[in-house]
Amino acid sequence: xxxxxxxxxxxxxxxxxxxxxxxxxxxxxxxxxxxxxxxxxxxxxxxxxxxxxxxxxxxxxxxxxxxxxxxxxxxxxxxxxxxxxxxxxxxxxxxxxxxxxxxxxxxxxxxxxxxxxxxxxxxxxxxxxxxxxxxxxxxxxxxxxxxxxxxxxxxxxxxxxxxxxxxxxxxxxxxxxxxxxxxxxxxxxxxxxxxxxxxxxxxxxxxxxxxxxxxxxxxxxxxxxxxxxxxxxxxxxxxxxxxxxxxxxxxxxxxxxxxxxxxxxxxxxxxxxxxxxxxxxxxxxxxxxxxxxxxxxxxxxxxxxxxxxxxxxxxxxxxxxxxxxxxxxxxxxxxxxxxxxxxxxxxxxxxxxxxxxxxxxxxxxxxxxxxxxxxxxxxxxxxxxxxxxxxxxxxxxxxxxxxxxxxxxxxxxxx
Amino acid sequence: xxxxxxxxxxxxxxxxxxxxxxxxxxxxxxxxxxxxxxxxxxxxxxxxxxxxxxxxxxxxxxxxxxxxxxxxxxxxxxxxxxxxxxxxxxxxxxxxxxxxxxxxxxxxxxxxxxxxxxxxxxxxxxxxxxxxxxxxxxxxxxxxxxxxxxxxxxxxxxxxxxxxxxxxxxxxxxxxxxxxxxxxxxxxxxxxxxxxxxxxxxxxxxxxxxxxxxxxxxxxxxxxxxxxxxxxxxxxxxxxxxxxxxxxxxxxxxxxxxxxxxxxxxxxxxxxxxxxxxxxxxxxxxxxxxxxxxxxxxxxxxxxxxxxxxxxxxxxxxxxxxxxxxxxxxxxxxxxxxxxxxxxxxxxxxxxxxxxxxxxxxxxxxxxxxxxxxxxxxxxxxxxxxxxxxxxxxxxxxxxxxxxxxxxxxxxxxx
Numbered sequence: 001x002x003x004x005x006x007x008x009x010x011x012x013x014x015x016x017x018x019x020x021x022x023x024x025x026x027x028x029x030x031x032x033x034x035x036x037x038x039x040x041x042x043x044x045x046x047x048x049x050x051x052x053x054x055x056x057x058x059x060x061x062x063x064x065x066x067x068x069x070x071x072x073x074x075x076x077x078x079x080x081x082x083x084x085x086x087x088x089x090x091x092x093x094x095x096x097x098x099x100x101x102x103x104x105x106x107x108x109x110x111x112x113x114x115x116x117x118x119x120x121x122x123x124x125x126x127x128x129x130x131x132x133x134x135x136x137x138x139x140x141x142x143x144x145x146x147x148x149x150x151x152x153x154x155x156x157x158x159x160x161x162x163x164x165x166x167x168x169x170x171x172x173x174x175x176x177x178x179x180x181x182x183x184x185x186x187x188x189x190x191x192x193x194x195x196x197x198x199x200x201x202x203x204x205x206x207x208x209x210x211x212x213x214x215x216x217x218x219x220x221x222x223x224x225x226x227x228x229x230x231x232x233x234x235x236x237x238x239x240x241x242x243x244x245x246x247x248x249x250x251x252x253x254x255x256x257x258x259x260x261x262x263x264x265x266x267x268x269x270x271x272x273x274x275x276x277x278x279x280x281x282x283x284x285x286x287x288x289x290x291x292x293x294x295x296x297x298x299x300x301x302x303x304x305x306x307x308x309x310x311x312x313x314x315x316x317x318x319x320x321x322x323x324x325x326x327x328x329x330x331x332x333x334x335x336x337x338x339x340x341x342x343x344x345x346x347x348x349x350x351x352x353x354x355x356x357x358x359x360x361x362x363x364x365x366x367x368x369x370x371x372x373x374x375x376x377x378x379x380x381x382x383x384x385x386x387x388x389x390x391x392x393x394x395x396x397x398x399x400x401x402x403x404x405x406x407x408x409x410x411x412x413x414x415x
Numbered sequence: 416x417x418x419x420x421x422x423x424x425x426x427x428x429x430x431x432x433x434x435x436x437x438x439x440x441x442x443x444x445x446x447x448x449x450x451x452x453x454x455x456x457x458x459x460x461x462x463x464x465x466x467x468x469x470x471x472x473x474x475x476x477x478x479x480x481x482x483x484x485x486x487x488x489x490x491x492x493x494x495x496x497x498x499x500x501x502x503x504x505x506x507x508x509x510x511x512x513x514x515x516x517x518x519x520x521x522x523x524x525x526x527x528x529x530x531x532x533x534x535x536x537x538x539x540x541x542x543x544x545x546x547x548x549x550x551x552x553x554x555x556x557x558x559x560x561x562x563x564x565x566x567x568x569x570x571x572x573x574x575x576x577x578x579x580x581x582x583x584x585x586x587x588x589x590x591x592x593x594x595x596x597x598x599x600x601x602x603x604x605x606x607x608x609x610x611x612x613x614x615x616x617x618x619x620x621x622x623x624x625x626x627x628x629x630x631x632x633x634x635x636x637x638x639x640x641x642x643x644x645x646x647x648x649x650x651x652x653x654x655x656x657x658x659x660x661x662x663x664x665x666x667x668x669x670x671x672x673x674x675x676x677x678x679x680x681x682x683x684x685x686x687x688x689x690x691x692x693x694x695x696x697x698x699x700x701x702x703x704x705x706x707x708x709x710x711x712x713x714x715x716x717x718x719x720x721x722x723x724x725x726x727x728x729x730x731x732x733x734x735x736x737x738x739x740x741x742x743x744x745x746x747x748x749x750x751x752x753x754x755x756x757x758x759x760x761x762x763x764x765x766x767x768x769x770x771x772x773x774x775x776x777x778x779x780x781x782x783x784x785x786x787x788x789x790x791x792x793x794x795x796x797x798x799x800x801x802x803x804x805x806x807x808x809x810x811x812x813x814x815x816x817x818x819x820x821x822x823x824x825x826x827x828x829x830x
Contacts, residue, residue, distance in 0.1 A: 193645065194642060194645045195642065195644075195645030195646055195647070195650075196646070196647065196650050197647060200650070212644055214644070216688055226794075226795075227609060227610065227769060227770060227796065227797070228675065228677035228679060228700045228702070228769070229610075229627055229629070229675065229700075229702050229768070229769025229770045229771075230608070230609045230610030230768070230769035230770050230794075230796070231610055231611070231675070231769070231794070232610070232611065232612065232675065233666055233669050233670075233675060233676075235610075235611050235615070235794065238662075240662055240678055240681060241662050241663065241666070243659075244658075244659035244660070244661075244662030244663065244678075244681075245659070245662070245663060246659075247653075247655055247656050247659030247660070248656065248659065248660060251648055251656070254648045255648075260643065260644065260646070260647065260648060261648075262643035262688075262689075262690070262691055263655055263659075263692070264643060264683070264685075264686065264687050264688045264689060264690050264691065264692060265683050265686040265687060265688060265692075266655060266659075266681045266682075266683045266686075266692075266695070267681075267683075267686075268679070268680050268681045268682075270679075271679065271680040271681075271682075272679050272680060272698075273631055273677075273679045273680060273698040273700050273736065274677075274679060274700060275677070275679050276677055276679065277678070277679060277680075277681075280681070283687075283688040285643045285644075285688050285689060287643070287644050321688065353644070353645070354642060354643070354644025354645035354646070355642060355644045355645050356644075379641075379645075379646070379650065380641075381642065381645070382642070
């Protein structure tokens with residue numbers, strides 16, 4: 001029996017969800033808020049209509065399980081939560097496409113597929129309210145820093161711990177959710193790209209190689225305030241001059257090593273029109289899929305800052321704000337994802353993911369993981385104008401389902 | 416009879432004034448405040464002890480007049496007000512040195528010198544409280560913008576108009592002070608340099624050629640916010656990159672044209688570590704003694720900003736914040752000042768003034784004007800560490816008095 005996934009139903013469901021939880025400013029499904037709970041209930045009702053076991057784990061992640069002939073589990077899903085004023089596809093496209101595949105599997109295999117199939121809707125991927133992304137997936141993988149998370153509050157001063165309690169979650173027990181992963185053999189996730197790579201290549205779909213490692217630093221140059229009228233140019237200790245020279249330099253660094261570097265903020269003190277800048281702080285965000293490449297980019301930025309400081313008779317110091325290592329996806333699943341895409345639309349492309357995703361969490365604890373990207377119009381995300389052509393959305397549902405089927409076969413073959 | 420000025424007395428008086436109106440943070444003689452009134456009363460008592468007529472004009476400027484054989488008037492002085500936490504010499508050195516010369520003239524010529532001699536203490540040179548410098552001198556010269564000044568308030572919301580009334584000054588009549596200048600034939604002012612030029616040349620004194628013209632602009636680059644992880648470098652519209660390239664550029668511009676240029680402030684939006692900068696606003700302050708040089712510096716900065724914007728796929732716009740033309744001092748008085756300095760300490764140096772001074776006001780309405788600078792240790796002003804070696808202070812009192820005498824002779828010869 002040849003059974004096919006139903007992409008048109010997925011698009012209808014995406015639109016229904018948009019009507020239910022969005023407004024004129026975009027999607028409003030911020031985790032641990034009312035709109036998110038509405039979205040969750042809506043999804044849960046759809047799952048409960050299927051012959052699957054549905055429950056929420058100790059971290060608030062929603063699971064739907066279709067027991068298979070093997071205890072091995074194929075996980076698929078993502079997150080229904082959004083940033084405030086977010087796009088309509090990030091990330092609910094992943095949970096609803098997983099729902100489509102779950103339906104297709106039930107239709108094809110009945111209630112006993114070759115391996116156990118599980119849909120997961122992770123709690124709070126975005127971290128929009130409390131500033132900590134990948135909350136549910138990192139609790140589940142065990143990488144969540146409990147001491148850091150315990151202290152988090154939202155803009156109104158409400159503690160994460162209390163917001164969780166209101167949702168029936170005991171913060172101190174969130175890592176008990178780790179039990180959900182004990183038989184996990186693969187994790188699959190579809191996501192809108194959030195960048196312009198596939199758009200520029202005019203390709204609907206791509207295979208994600210992994211998520212970038214990130215080095216995030218504040219760099220402060222210290223010079224001397226001096227009167228803008230009475231201080232000759234050669235007597236200046238201009239903190240801004242040294243900092244400014246970092247901006248073209250990070251473009252040169254990525255030219256040599258690939259990856260991406262961003263100076264997102266520049267703050268000057270005293271910051272008045274009539275004074276040479278005494279202190280200039282910039283932030284640097286560097287990302288690379290290769291740990292050695294990332295280390296080289298960081299080392300070269302540090303050297304450049306020291307050189308510019310010395311040349312300008314100022315000093316410089318660095319403070320690390322955050323870092324994470326690159327997380328590579330599974331080689332075999334990369335191959336299967338390429339095949340699924342190629343069979344669906346003729347051509348694929350491999351690309352890294354700049355943003356982090358829930359998929360990083362199962363991947364970093366050794367579960368074979370892969371993501372598929374669908375083209376993003378405008379290359380924009382976290383914005384109400386985020387969009388993808390409906391034809392591409394349909395292709396993504398079809399290709400993702402092919403990837404699911406290929407993964408079932410791979411897991412079965414390896415039994 | 417050979418009569419000499421008494422520089423040691425001037426240094427004693429400077430120290431007395433410091434004790435009377437300074438604290439551990441520096442000088443506190445902010446115009447139209449209590450400490451300024453105390454300083455003014457102290458100065459007035461010293462003037463009233465001499466055979467001179469003393470009065471305050473309609474703008475609050477303090478005048479002491481020694482009627483001469485001619486109606487031609489030689490004006491000399493400056494301002495006793497300071498910035499908050501200011502240096503002990505800026506600007507009271509000028510009024511107290513003028514006082515020393517006034518005493519010497521009385522001793523030498525009695526009560527009828529060849530020309531009329533007037534000491535002036537301008538009200539509110541610094542503009543520290545209301546943000547408008549050269550208040551008293553610009554009211555007197557007639558260049559004060561009444562509409563602008565009428566709206567000024569201090570940090571506590573007190574209006575300039577009301578603060579003036581408390582000091583017995585009717586704002587609407589301040590330009591009546593213009594009558595004081597009707598017989599002015601020369602204006603002489605001594606000031607601490609406030610920069611490092613004489614320090615670097617190891618010279619005690621210099622002749623000031625004039626005050627820089629100033630062009631002051633806000634320059635805003637408009638790009639596009641984009642995710643720091645998902646946006647390839649070649650797809651970015653990075654407002655900071657274009658703005659940052661202006662910083663080394665202004666050094667190149669001054670290399671070609673002399674003058675000075677300063678980017679004193681840089682503000683980035685959204686200004687977060689994870690986003691490419693959408694909007695970057697910098698301020699540019701350009702100063703040159705030559706109007707054509709200033710115009711060239713401005714034109715080249717505009718061209719550079721347009722080039723950097725085009726290269727970076729962003730746009731740029733300029734808003735003028737303020738401008739003033741260069742004000743050149745009087746050729747004959749420059750010569751006399753050089754002579755006075757050379758006779759006093761062997762060597763002089765001609766330099767422009769980056770900061771504005773009261774002297775700009777009589778100069779811009781055509782009164783022959785000159786300033787003399789004395790070396791500033793550290794090249795620093797508007798700071799409690801501002802200082803000048805006592806030996807240099809003594810030389811400055813002597814040289815200034817020689818300049819006064821030479822000017823009397825020049826005015827007499829031209830009768």
